[in-house]
Amino acid sequence: MPSAGVPEHYRVYGLALRSSIAIEGLEAVTSNTTDPDVDLVTGDVAPLGGELLATDPADDEEPAVQVERVGDTFVFAYRDGTRFRLEDRGRRITTEWTSTAADMATYLLGPILAFVLRLRGVLALHASAVSMRGRALLLCGAAGAGKSTTATALLLRGARAVTDDVAAIVWQDARPYVQPGYPRLRLWSDSVARLYGAPDALPLLTPTWEKRFASTESSFVREPQEVGAIAVLRGREADAAHVRRLQGHEAVMSILVRTSVQHLLDGADRRDELARIAQLVAAVPVFELRARDDLEALDEVTTALETLL
Amino acid sequence: MKPREGVVFNRVGEELVLLDLNRGIYYGLDPIGARMWELLSAGQEEGEILATLGEEYEVERQTLSADLRRLIAELQESELLE
Numbered sequence: 001m002p003s004a005g006v007p008e009h010y011r012v013y014g015l016a017l018r019s020s021i022a023i024e025g026l027e028a029v030t031s032n033t034t035d036p037d038v039d040l041v042t043g044d045v046a047p048l049g050g051e052l053l054a055t056d057p058a059d060d061e062e063p064a065v066q067v068e069r070v071g072d073t074f075v076f077a078y079r080d081g082t083r084f085r086l087e088d089r090g091r092r093i094t095t096e097w098t099s100t101a102a103d104m105a106t107y108l109l110g111p112i113l114a115f116v117l118r119l120r121g122v123l124a125l126h127a128s129a130v131s132m133r134g135r136a137l138l139l140c141g142a143a144g145a146g147k148s149t150t151a152t153a154l155l156l157r158g159a160r161a162v163t164d165d166v167a168a169i170v171w172q173d174a175r176p177y178v179q180p181g182y183p184r185l186r187l188w189s190d191s192v193a194r195l196y197g198a199p200d201a202l203p204l205l206t207p208t209w210e211k212r213f214a215s216t217e218s219s220f221v222r223e224p225q226e227v228g229a230i231a232v233l234r235g236r237e238a239d240a241a242h243v244r245r246l247q248g249h250e251a252v253m254s255i256l257v258r259t260s261v262q263h264l265l266d267g268a269d270r271r272d273e274l275a276r277i278a279q280l281v282a283a284v285p286v287f288e289l290r291a292r293d294d295l296e297a298l299d300e301v302t303t304a305l306e307t308l309l
Numbered sequence: 310m311k312p313r314e315g316v317v318f319n320r321v322g323e324e325l326v327l328l329d330l331n332r333g334i335y336y337g338l339d340p341i342g343a344r345m346w347e348l349l350s351a352g353q354e355e356g357e358i359l360a361t362l363g364e365e366y367e368v369e370r371q372t373l374s375a376d377l378r379r380l381i382a383e384l385q386e387s388e389l390l391e
Binding site for chain 2 (some may be wrong): 127247248249251252253256267270271274275278281282
């Protein structure tokens with residue numbers, strides 16, 4: 001691991017992040033703050049010796065991640081040797097890895113910072129977002145539902161990039177806004193082939209994974225975007241792209257945060273999170289979108305989505 | 310009857326979402342189910358709930374009674390109510 005030099009400053013999901021190492025994919029910002037929201041350093045991350053709180057639901061295989069908690073300290077240990085210690089509600093994060101810094105950054109910018117946001121009481125949806133005509137469309141759905149692929153297809157048609165995979169929601173003047181993430185979208189190789197003609201049209205995110213990234217620097221918005229609509233991507237059996245408005249509890253349950261670390265949050269925090277989702281659904285229309293999984297359908301999907309805002 | 314410890318809920322318009330914190334499972338209730346839950350969690354007995362619902366909804370008491378019993382059975386089976 002590289003040794004610490006001059007710290008880098010970043011802004012991601014609305015968090016001021018100071019890091020002792022450069023983080024690939026993030027844009028450095030000028031800052032001399034001595035009190036960042038999150039301070040990331042490299043160092044040893046020893047097991048806490050506490051109870052294992054969460055593992056992936058996978059049955060007999062070694063789980064992808066194991067989490068321990070002792071007091072306010074959490075340790076996330078990933079199967080590939082990447083480890084994070086979160087202290088003081090995520091204000092201080094220590095990390096070590098045996099794979100690559102790019103693998104570490106993938107966890108950090110995904111589940112780790114999403115969890116930090118939730119510890120801080122910020123609603124962090126598992127969603128990508130693009131902006132069209134100044135308003136954001138959130139794309140929710142289970143892993144593999146096509147969030148990033150659909151977001152990329154919308155960008156190729158002129159939408160602007162807001163965030164990939166983690167949508168932090170904040171309120172301004174009683175309206176919900178989504179915080180910008182960082183100027184990249186991550187795609188599986190087969191999606192790259194569909195969108196760009198060849199699987200290797202885009203570079204690999206890490207040497208160890210079949211996920212590639214598209215730089216969205218030219219269209220990336222750096223300010224929070226007002227959320228205009230939420231689309232939940234589901235199922236791929238429909239003949240034609242089909243859009244249906246979801247209401248009430250159906251809408252809430254379609255965008256609920258489902259993660260393997262759900263029960264790491266205290267009961268009060270999870271009750272507040274449920275209230276925040278209900279508040280979001282009251283303010284923004286939620287649509288379910290069903291479509292086939294092919295390039296032709298993707299065209300229909302983007303056309304349908306463009307009409308939602 | 311009362312909600313089990315660790316069950317929280319939130320109104321969504323006229324509907325309701327229940328969250329069982331112990332198991333991390335969510336449940337949704339339609340408007341009438343939501344109202345029944347509110348009355349149940351306020352500690353009302355079946356008879357009182359039917360009287361209240363009879364004033365609020367134009368539905369026969371027999372139908373309401375059957376719906377209430379079914380909901381209570383489902384909630385107990387899901388360990389949301391004790």
